[in-house]
Amino acid sequence: MAANGGTKAIVAALAANLTIAALKFVAFILTASSSMLAEAIHSVADSGNQLLLLIGGKRASKAASPEHPFGYGRERYIYAFIVSIVLFSVGGLFALFEAWQKLQDPHPIEGNFWWVPLAVLLGAIAAESYSFRTAIKESNQTRGKQGWVSFVRTAKQPELPVILLEDFGALLGLFFAMIGVGMTLITGNGVWDAAGTGMIGLLLVAIAVVLAIETKSLLLGESATREDVVRISAAIEAGGHNRIIHLKTLHLGPEELLVAAKISVGAAETGRDIAASIDGAESRIRAAVPIARVIYLEPDLQRGPLPGAGHHPADVRPQDLQA
Secondary structure (H helix, E strand, C coil), rough: CCCCHHHHHHHHHHHHHHHHHHHHHHHHHHHHHHHHHEEEEEEEEHHHHHHHHHHHHHHHHHCCCCCCCCCCCCCHHHHHHHHHHHHHHHHHHHHHHHHHHHHHHHCCCCCCCCCHHHHHHHHHHHHHHHHHHHHHHHHHHHCCCCCHHHHHHCCCCCHHHHHHHHHHHHHHHHHHHHHHHHHHHHCCCCCHHHHHHHHHHHHHHHHHHHHHHHHHCCCCCCCCHHHHHHHHHHHCCCCCCCEEEEEEEEEEECCEEEEEEEECCCCCHHHHHHHHHHHHHHHHHHHHCEEEEEEEEEEEEECCCCCCCCCCHCCCCHHCCCC
């Protein structure tokens, strides 16, 4: 299952979006506002996306099998990528289509319930703000000193960046809907409603593209963070008998890291010495980086200068280590 912080943020967002979607549909039925319809579909898409993230977290927890010896951790990346597709198609493209339809017939908001969409939007802003606050709080536990843009781009757990972007997009979308509905009520011109709907559509398409790009990178396979690479290299060389010839890392899932390294050994060392040295290095790596679950260390004789030679392990660049 997804990490507790990610799961908590998903559940909070799901509860908020299901409630908001129902209220937005009621507002659309009473007023025929295209902004309200676009926002209602947006909330439905977000609710479906949160369910997809929960399913991905559940499936990722399955034990490794002969067909999938490295486990199912990347299921979370796959479902996060599906989320971006749903957000693009069901949310963004539908809103743009609805905006185009409204422009063909820019009628004002109908009926005596002009106040309903404003009330629903204000309530939705309050609910989305709570969900966004929860996502920020949970993200801060893993974000460290990273900026928000860097966190979204480098996070290995896809759930929190997805929820952050969805909630941020939802709040902006509500702001656009408020402008569209408000100006339509003031001017009686439905073009404002269409404009608000169009802005919601463009916003959702942009967020979906960002999510697709970031999750695609995770699906292709990302290395460990710079900090973890430095910790791993330091752990390997801490025994004093080994030097790194080359090192490669790969995330098998958000909380599972594969480490593969070729390390130097002395020409006079016995097989028993080499085995003990490798066992010690593996223990130090797991202690330094607990998510390093799969470790392959290959002993070899050093035949040339080492990458990063002359540097303290903390100064070694990840691009040197993984060359």
